[in-house]
Amino acid sequence: MSDPILVTENLEKRFGGVVAASEISLSLYPGETLAVIGSNGAGKTTFVNMVTGYLKPSSGTIRFRGRDITGSSPRKTAQAGIRRSFQISQIFPQLTVLENVMIAEIAAADGKGGLRRAALTDARMQTGRAVLDRFGLGQHSDTAVGTLPQGIKKQLDIAMAAINDPALILLDEPTSGVSSDEKIEMMERVIAPLKADDATLLFIEHDMDIVTRFAERTVAFYEGKILADGPTREVLSEDDVRKYVIGGVHA
Amino acid sequence: MMKTDFRREPLYIAILAVLLIVGFFLPSWLRFLLQTALAGGLVALGVALQMRAGLVNFGQGLYYALGGYAVGMLAAQAGITDIFILLIAAVLVSTVAGIVLGLLLSRYREIFYAMLSLAVSMILYGLLVKAAWLGSTDGFNIPPVSYLGWTPDRAVRPDIYYVTTAVLTVIACLATARYLTSGAGMLCEAVAENEIRLEYLGASPRKVAFIVIVVASALSGLGGGLLAMSTGHVDPLMTNWTTSGGFVFVALLAGRGSTIAPVIGFFLLELVRTYALDLAPNAWQMILGLVMLAVILLLPEGLWSLIERRRKA
Numbered sequence: 001m002s003d004p005i006l007v008t009e010n011l012e013k014r015f016g017g018v019v020a021a022s023e024i025s026l027s028l029y030p031g032e033t034l035a036v037i038g039s040n041g042a043g044k045t046t047f048v049n050m051v052t053g054y055l056k057p058s059s060g061t062i063r064f065r066g067r068d069i070t071g072s073s074p075r076k077t078a079q080a081g082i083r084r085s086f087q088i089s090q091i092f093p094q095l096t097v098l099e100n101v102m103i104a105e106i107a108a109a110d111g112k113g114g115l116r117r118a119a120l121t122d123a124r125m126q127t128g129r130a131v132l133d134r135f136g137l138g139q140h141s142d143t144a145v146g147t148l149p150q151g152i153k154k155q156l157d158i159a160m161a162a163i164n165d166p167a168l169i170l171l172d173e174p175t176s177g178v179s180s181d182e183k184i185e186m187m188e189r190v191i192a193p194l195k196a197d198d199a200t201l202l203f204i205e206h207d208m209d210i211v212t213r214f215a216e217r218t219v220a221f222y223e224g225k226i227l228a229d230g231p232t233r234e235v236l237s238e239d240d241v242r243k244y245v246i247g248g249v250h251a
Numbered sequence: 252m253m254k255t256d257f258r259r260e261p262l263y264i265a266i267l268a269v270l271l272i273v274g275f276f277l278p279s280w281l282r283f284l285l286q287t288a289l290a291g292g293l294v295a296l297g298v299a300l301q302m303r304a305g306l307v308n309f310g311q312g313l314y315y316a317l318g319g320y321a322v323g324m325l326a327a328q329a330g331i332t333d334i335f336i337l338l339i340a341a342v343l344v345s346t347v348a349g350i351v352l353g354l355l356l357s358r359y360r361e362i363f364y365a366m367l368s369l370a371v372s373m374i375l376y377g378l379l380v381k382a383a384w385l386g387s388t389d390g391f392n393i394p395p396v397s398y399l400g401w402t403p404d405r406a407v408r409p410d411i412y413y414v415t416t417a418v419l420t421v422i423a424c425l426a427t428a429r430y431l432t433s434g435a436g437m438l439c440e441a442v443a444e445n446e447i448r449l450e451y452l453g454a455s456p457r458k459v460a461f462i463v464i465v466v467a468s469a470l471s472g473l474g475g476g477l478l479a480m481s482t483g484h485v486d487p488l489m490t491n492w493t494t495s496g497g498f499v500f501v502a503l504l505a506g507r508g509s510t511i512a513p514v515i516g517f518f519l520l521e522l523v524r525t526y527a528l529d530l531a532p533n534a535w536q537m538i539l540g541l542v543m544l545a546v547i548l549l550l551p552e553g554l555w556s557l558i559e560r561r562r563k564a
Contacts, residue, residue, distance in 0.1 A: 052451065078453035090448040092441055103441045106434045107454035115434035115458070160452065 003066070005030045005168055005200050006051065006082075011060035013046050013224075020046045021224045024060070028168070033191070033201045035211040035232065037245055038221030044204045045087070047221070048170045052084050053077045065167065078108075081167040087176055087204075089157040093146035097137055097156055100145055101128040101163065108164035134193040135159040150177045151186055158190045162197065169194060171203035175210060183207055187214055208236060208246060220245045260425065266511060267421040274413050286413050286481050288521050289420040291315075292514030293474030295501035296427060297467030299513050302502055304463050305443030307365045310372030311498050313352075314345040314468040316379070316490035318475025321345070323393045323485040324385075334396040334415065338476045345472020346465060353464035357457050372490050379487035390486025393479055416477050423473055424510040427466070431510070435462040500539075504546050506553015516554060 004027035011024035021043035028034060036044050049055040051062055053072040062070045069077055092100050105128060106119050132138045135155055140148060145156065154174060161169055174190060175183040187210055194201055205211050211218055211232060218235040220228040222244045228235045235241055270289075274282050294315045301308050318341035325331045325340055356367055380388050395402055403411045430436045438459045441449045446456040479485050488494055497520070505516030523542055527535035550557065 074447070074450040075453055075455060078451055084451060086448075090445055090451070092444040092448070094444060095440065103438065103449070104452050106437050107441070107449055107452035109434055110438075110454040110458070115438070115454075115462070119432055119434045119437040163452070 002030055004028055005065055007063045008047075008051070009061045009063075011047070011050055011062065012058045013043075013050060013055060014058045019224050021050070023225055026219060026226065026229070028200055028202065030167075030200055031198055032217060033195070033215050034203075035215030035218045036202060036204045036221060037206070037208075037211060037218060037241075038227075039245060041223075042221035042245075043224040044221050045172055046224075048084060048172055048202075048204065051077070051170065052082055078166075082170070083161040083163075083166040083168070084170040085154070085158045085161045085172060085174060087173040089150070089153040089177075091145050091153060091157055091160065094144065096142050096144055097132065097148070098125075098128055098141040100156060100160060101131055104160040104163040131159055131163060134196075135162075136189045151179075151182055154178060155186065155190060158194075162194055162199070165197055166199060168200045168202070171201065173204050173206070175205065175207060180207075183210060184213065212236065259428075263421055263425045263428070263511075266424075267417060270417040270421065271414065274417065275410075279409065282413060283409070283481070284521050284525065285518055286416045287478060288518035289416050289514055290474045290477035290481060291498070291521075292501070292517040293420060293423055293477070294471040295498045295505065295513035295517050296424065296510060297470040297474075298498045299502040299505065300427070300431075300439070300463050300467050300470075303443065304439035304460055305360060306460060306463070307361075307499065308368045308464075308467070308495070309365045309492065309499060310368035310370070310490075310495050311467065311471055312490040312492070312495035313368070313372035313375050314348060314471035315475040315478070315494070315498075316372075316375060316485070316487070317345045317348055318342065318472030319479040319485040319489050320379070320385070320475075321472070322476045322479040323391060326393045326396060327391055332394060332397045332402070333400075334398055334480060337396060337480070338419070338473065341476030341479075342469050342472045345475065346469045349465040349468025349472075353461045353468070357461040357464060369492055369495065372495055373492060376487050376490045376492075379490065386486070388487060390484060390488075393483045393485065395483070396480055412481055416481060419473065419477060420514065423470055424514065427470065427510045430466055435459055439463055500543060504543070504554060506550075512553065519554070 006028040008024055008026045012022040013020045024043070024047055036047070038044050046055065050057050053069065053074050053076060056071045060070070061068060064080060064082060067080070069080060092103060095103065102120065102124065105124050109115070129138070129141065132141050135158070137152065137155060137159060140152060145153065154177065158171060158174060175186060178186050191214055203215070215232050217230065218232040219226055220235055220241045227244065228238050228241050236246070274285070277285065294311055297314070298308055298311050321341045321344040322337045325337055331337065352371060356364060359367055379385060385391060395408060398411070438449065438454055442456045442459050449456050475489060501513055501516045501520050504520065505512040523539060524535065527538040531538060546554065
């Protein structure tokens with residue numbers, strides 16, 4: 001197996017006396033799709049927040065492509081090639097769908113001196129439209145984002161995370177807020193273009209059907225610790241996982 | 252909303268042509284009003300630019316005064332009267348101030364940014380009022396300026412000053428339109444809407460805010476320099492909060508739809524002020540207030556939205 005793209009060792013996050021995550025040691029390999037499951041408060045989002053530099057771990061280390069990125073910032077990790085989407089879509093509501101994607105492209109150009117140059121080049125507009133087409137958002141490109149349904153907003157949020165070919169994409173509950181009969185369809189729409197770019201994917205999910213269908217490997221979190229880590233089917237059939245994670249999921 | 256049609260040089264050339272032609276038909280008092288509105292409009296444009304990034308500057312008069320005093324002090328005290336040197340100095344001084352303050356203030360948002368910018372401008376006001384050698388509250392007069400050694404005589408001076416102001420204002424508006432289509436200009440709205448997401452996309456909101464503060468300071472310094480040349484006088488009121496409040500008023504009145512809108516807005520404000528003063532010497536501020544209220548209630552996107560609406564229809 002090739003070298004892991006992301007390695008975390010003994011990550012721990014305490015908020016005062018509350019331990020939100022501890023002993024998180026995890027390796028992600030290039031090209032794999034990994035699901036993170038666990039009930040609310042199990043430390044899933046805390047983990048994503050630490051990897052992207054939003055939260056500074058209390059102890060432990062994070063290495064991305066062999067480089068130590070512990071305690072970095074969201075901007076630095078984004079520039080290094082880690083992107084994320086959000087449980088509640090984080091987009092620019094006053095702008096149109098295409099403009100949102102353009103912002104993502106321009107932002108990616110920052111740090112390379114790209115802010116000085118004309119932003120709306122034909123090439124960039126074309127990339128933007130192509131991204132929207134790949135994510136099935138083409139017909140909405142000129143609609144103001146604020147007026148769109150939740151599912152489309154989440155799709156856009158993910159499309160923006162995929163701009164500039166990141167090596168690792170973390171999706172925080174991509175299907176939350178989407179009606180249950182649309183969840184699988186929506187995942188298919190976003191996973192296919194992400195996989196086409198060979199990105200390594202990690203997604204947090206509560207729906208076990210989706211986990212089984214889309215993730216080769218699953219990590220189960222429980223009370224801030226890793227309860228199980230392995231091939232999805234094995235993890236989902238473990239007694240502890242069934243008892244503590246799946247049983248409590250829909251609470 | 253982001254505009255993709257900012258890059259229209261022909262439009263700006265047409266506006267300049269109209270300004271120059273109209274200038275020779277307007278009665279001289281009205282043309283002078285237009286001229287000072289062009290200079291002040293640049294400051295209002297600076298305020299409007301910052302508003303795009305969610306920053307309301309209640310002390311933009313600071314840079315206006317710095318530009319004005321730079322021109323005034325060089326001309327009246329150092330004896331340098333060449334307009335090109337004077338205006339370059341005005342822009343330079345205000346831009347340096349913009350860089351220093353930008354480094355400090357670019358981390359603040361909302362009310363904190365508004366109050367800090369107000370505070371800094373009032374510090375300058377306090378200093379100027381106390382400076383007896385600069386005429387304290389009266390300010391001081393500025394000798395006529397020269398153009399590469401040629402000092403226009405009384406008869407043509409108003410014309411020359413008007414043309415100078417019109418040409419430089421339109422060029423500054425055009426340069427601003429260029430800035431708005433650059434990456435730094437485009438990201439302003441993203442800073443206003445969702446800074447955290449912008450960080451997560453790899454950009455620095457602070458850098459975007461810093462750049463807009465500096466651009467606005469340069470514009471305002473030029474505006475102050477042009478006003479000093481036009482009126483031949485500067486005084487500390489240029490950096491008083493009432494002046495800065497007026498720029499915020501105009502930026503809101505005009506809307507953010509175009510770089511030329513604040514200039515038009517400033518002219519309209521000056522007209523309303525002139526006629527209101529004429530009609531009701533004791534209640535003109537009330538009339539201004541009612542105009543403001545009407546604009547906010549009926550045209551929340553500013554006067555420019557009237558033109559936008561027509562274009563879309």
